[in-house]
Amino acid sequence: MRTFLERSQPFWARVIEFAFYSFCGWSYEMVAEGILAGHLVERGYLHLPMCVIYGFFSIVVLQVFKPQKHKPAAVFFLSMAIVTVMEYLSALLIEAVLHRKLWDYSRWICNLHGRVSLISSLIFGTACVAMVFWSHPLLNRVLNRKKYCGAVFCAGFLLLAAIVCDAVITSLGIA
Secondary structure (H helix, E strand, C coil): CCCHHHHHHHHHHHHHHHHHHHHHHHHHHHHHHHHHHCCCCCCCCCCCCCCHHHHHHHHHHHHHCCCCCCCHHHHHHHHHHHHHHHHHHHHHHHHHHHCCCCCCCCCCCCEECCCEEHHHHHHHHHHHHHHHHHHHHHHHHHHCCHHHHHHHHHHHHHHHHHHHHHHHHHHHCCC
């Protein structure tokens, strides 16, 4: 009989993956914007070092693609298209709800209203191939081991609580 921790682990493993890819996105943003600006630029909406949009997009892409069923070229082009459309729609939604732009590709060549650009789409396509064929399988092997069940549950719960608290604090303008 599987214990509660074993049954709930895939959810908590996805929370950890969400946080991991959100952190990777934040890191990418810090480097890319830092290079363009010539100095360190704080990125992200939350206080935590993460851009949650990357976490959301990664979960969507991982639901669409399974490494054993797709070829890297298909993952590259389809994920590039999916992420580009999601990024454009997210920019519209964020601008409508928050009344501000959280990113602006106006300085990048081949951009569409500063919300998406060809270069960022190519970068995201490449990152999705690396995620689907390399990092996701590696994380899955580690996070889905029974001996880490309790640790995955605790880490996932703490990460989710931290992200929710940070989102509430940030949205309310408390800190």
